[in-house]
Amino acid sequence: MIGRLNHVAIAVPDLEAAAAQYRDTLGAVVRAPQEEPDHGVTVVFIELPNTKVELLHPLGDNSPIQGFLDKNPSGGIHHMCFEVEDILAARDTLKAQGARILGTGEPKIGAHGKPVLFLHPKDFNGCLIELEQV
Amino acid sequence: MIGRLNHVAIAVPDLEAAAAQYRDTLGAVVRAPQEEPDHGVTVVFIELPNTKVELLHPLGDNSPIQGFLDKNPSGGIHHMCFEVEDILAARDTLKAQGARILGTGEPKIGAHGKPVLFLHPKDFNGCLIELEQV
Numbered sequence: 003m004i005g006r007l008n009h010v011a012i013a014v015p016d017l018e019a020a021a022a023q024y025r026d027t028l029g030a031v032v033r034a035p036q037e038e039p040d041h042g043v044t045v046v047f048i049e050l051p052n053t054k055v056e057l058l059h060p061l062g063d064n065s066p067i068q069g070f071l072d073k074n075p076s077g078g079i080h081h082m083c084f085e086v087e088d089i090l091a092a093r094d095t096l097k098a099q100g101a102r103i104l105g106t107g108e109p110k111i112g113a114h115g116k117p118v119l120f121l122h123p124k125d126f127n128g129c130l131i132e133l134e135q136v
Numbered sequence: 137m138i139g140r141l142n143h144v145a146i147a148v149p150d151l152e153a154a155a156a157q158y159r160d161t162l163g164a165v166v167r168a169p170q171e172e173p174d175h176g177v178t179v180v181f182i183e184l185p186n187t188k189v190e191l192l193h194p195l196g197d198n199s200p201i202q203g204f205l206d207k208n209p210s211g212g213i214h215h216m217c218f219e220v221e222d223i224l225a226a227r228d229t230l231k232a233q234g235a236r237i238l239g240t241g242e243p244k245i246g247a248h249g250k251p252v253l254f255l256h257p258k259d260f261n262g263c264l265i266e267l268e269q270v
Contacts, residue, residue, distance in 0.1 A: 003163035006186045029137035052140045052186045077261035079213040127148045127211035
């Protein structure tokens with residue numbers, strides 16, 4: 003079911019400093035910040051040869067990553083995103099096996115303009131998993 | 137400096153259950169467990185089309201991931217590993233910019249038989265980063 007690892011997402015307390023570190027210290031290709039008001043985050047993509055790192059910083063008052071940063075003030079790895087071909091088929095297969103989908107269970111449009119869903123970390127070894135239809 | 141994302145590592149409380157979940161529920165290609173006594177872990181690699189997920193479980197009495205599992209009993213994302221061409225050059229560049237290397241600062245041979253180093257999470261947005269020379 004799962005295909006490529008689309009990205010690993012990191013919540014960071016200082017987006018500018020983190021982007022500069024990936025660009026200048028780690029020598030990676032760093033894209034411009036994108037505000038995603040529907041998701042309550044500003045995102046910076048780091049382009050690696052085979053996948054992406056996504057830096058996340060809260061945007062607005064109800065950002066879903068503010069709680070994570072409150073618990074982890076230095077930041078931390080927030081989630082990983084696997085690609086799937088058919089997100090509704092993937093969801094239904096996972097639900098039939100007892101996995102819980104976060105939110106309404108209906109896909110939202112993610113930062114890449116594609117449908118995404120998040121799976122409950124308690125069902126997946128404490129890891130927040132995003133599925134993105136490609 | 138950094139190249140491909142070699143893997144994302146997940147510490148899991150039950151290696152057999154986690155491997156079965158990636159194989160049966162998530163439909164991924166799952167390799168056989170490998171004991172790595174020098175690193176205090178048993179490892180299962182999940183092969184994705186573009187990278188790997190590495191499931192980690194403590195092996196022996198002084199496993200470096202036991203503390204992580206004590207704090208996160210359900211498991212969680214433990215580190216990510218970036219490939220570099222020359223690990224000593226990478227280390228020296230990072231040290232010159234103030235980043236701290238864990239342990240002695242000398243590369244060890246990692247689970248893939250290649251030299252690896254770990255960077256201090258406090259210097260990298262709370263993320264444990266492994267560098268592997270390829």
